[in-house]
Amino acid sequence: MGLIERYILRNAAVAFVACLAALTLVIWITTILRELDLLTGKGQTLGMFLLVTALSLPALVTIIAPVALFIATVYALNKLNGDSELIVMSAAGVPPARLLRPFVVLTAVAAILVGTMTIYLMPASFQGLRDLVTKIRADFVANIVKEGQFTTLDTGITFHYRERAGNALLGIFMQDRREQDKTIVYIAERGQTTEVDGNSYLVLEKGSVQRQVPNSRDSSIVVFDRYAIDLSAFSQDSGIIVYKPRERSTWALLAPDPNEPYYQSQEGRFRAELHDRFSAPLYTVAFMLIAFAALGEARTTRQGRGTAIAAAVAAVVGVRVLGFAGSSALVKSPPAVLLVYGAPLGAALASLFVIFQGPRVKALVGRVSRWLAMRVGPLLPMPRGA
Numbered sequence: 001m002g003l004i005e006r007y008i009l010r011n012a013a014v015a016f017v018a019c020l021a022a023l024t025l026v027i028w029i030t031t032i033l034r035e036l037d038l039l040t041g042k043g044q045t046l047g048m049f050l051l052v053t054a055l056s057l058p059a060l061v062t063i064i065a066p067v068a069l070f071i072a073t074v075y076a077l078n079k080l081n082g083d084s085e086l087i088v089m090s091a092a093g094v095p096p097a098r099l100l101r102p103f104v105v106l107t108a109v110a111a112i113l114v115g116t117m118t119i120y121l122m123p124a125s126f127q128g129l130r131d132l133v134t135k136i137r138a139d140f141v142a143n144i145v146k147e148g149q150f151t152t153l154d155t156g157i158t159f160h161y162r163e164r165a166g167n168a169l170l171g172i173f174m175q176d177r178r179e180q181d182k183t184i185v186y187i188a189e190r191g192q193t194t195e196v197d198g199n200s201y202l203v204l205e206k207g208s209v210q211r212q213v214p215n216s217r218d219s220s221i222v223v224f225d226r227y228a229i230d231l232s233a234f235s236q237d238s239g240i241i242v243y244k245p246r247e248r249s250t251w252a253l254l255a256p257d258p259n260e261p262y263y264q265s266q267e268g269r270f271r272a273e274l275h276d277r278f279s280a281p282l283y284t285v286a287f288m289l290i291a292f293a294a295l296g297e298a299r300t301t302r303q304g305r306g307t308a309i310a311a312a313v314a315a316v317v318g319v320r321v322l323g324f325a326g327s328s329a330l331v332k333s334p335p336a337v338l339l340v341y342g343a344p345l346g347a348a349l350a351s352l353f354v355i356f357q358g359p360r361v362k363a364l365v366g367r368v369s370r371w372l373a374m375r376v377g378p379l380l381p382m383p384r385g386a
Helices: 003-034 046-054 057-082 085-091 096-138 250-254 261-265 267-295 305-330 334-379
Strands: 157-165 168-179 182-196 199-212 219-230
Touching: 003 057, 003 096, 046 096, 057 085, 057 096, 057 267, 057 305, 096 250, 096 267, 096 334, 182 219, 250 267, 261 267, 267 305, 267 334, 305 334
Parallel strands: none
Antiparallel strands: 157 168, 168 182, 182 199, 199 219
16 A cells, blocks of 8 residues: 555544544433433442443444444545645546545445444344343342332332341332232331342241232232242343344344244344344445545535535435335345345445546536537527527
């Protein structure tokens, strides 16, 4: 790689890293503010809060990296043209392929980054996030319930304790109304949470269990000295975690269990998620080539580079919308996979045609226009008053 290519690569790489870091930070802060309830309302530590929000970073980088590369390419080419460097290179006979080379190197790095995120890191982070959230929900006594307050969970559990004495809870009341027409009430003088083999339990002491008999006003009461409750049974996942397609490894999507009920009911989503992961790196290539096709040619200030930038932005938005549409259609229609890959690949091929054949096409259009003006112009009627 020559001096010119290294100079262009340095400018584009610095812009890419700056855009990627800035955009990721802004969106990550938005995620932190949205998840702030995890720290204030559910009693989590700052470390757990930061861990939960950090697990969303791979998904953010996957979406932001192609956009950051597009912005970096536009910035680098616009800077070269604004400093008249692109005009000098064009006048010196530097071919488009040589100008494109440093951007190809940067695009390869960005594509590897996006591919690593989508194929490995992103599903692993989603799975880790799901495990953390499930653990927080399961151990709701330690993470959600507050002293002296009646707390009602979405699953139909109401919990209250009078006060805390060290690790023990005093004056415990818990009502279980998960099943219709069946209410279970636990009352105990004291209790304590403990963890055995990764599962959270609430051990109650000196209390009673009241079970309402269906279709009757009577209740059965059982008095106990010691009673253990599996808290994971009260979570929304009921102790069994069923991972969604985005939370599964790429290998699990490539070779799913055909007998799994969840896969049988969501086969289309498994298919769409798999092809989304493989097509994600293609958008880095497409976005870079769109930017280069719009701004890679030397232009004067009168030739409307703003219009070219606007056209490139519109093309990027259109390609991404087509990709999202193809992914949504792929859930129900397998042939839509052509649109999932066709959107970025078609945009890349069209951009390459403009980059390498654009000047010839423009010259041909110019010659045809001049020929038509010479042949057809004299035959047109003159306007009145001319």
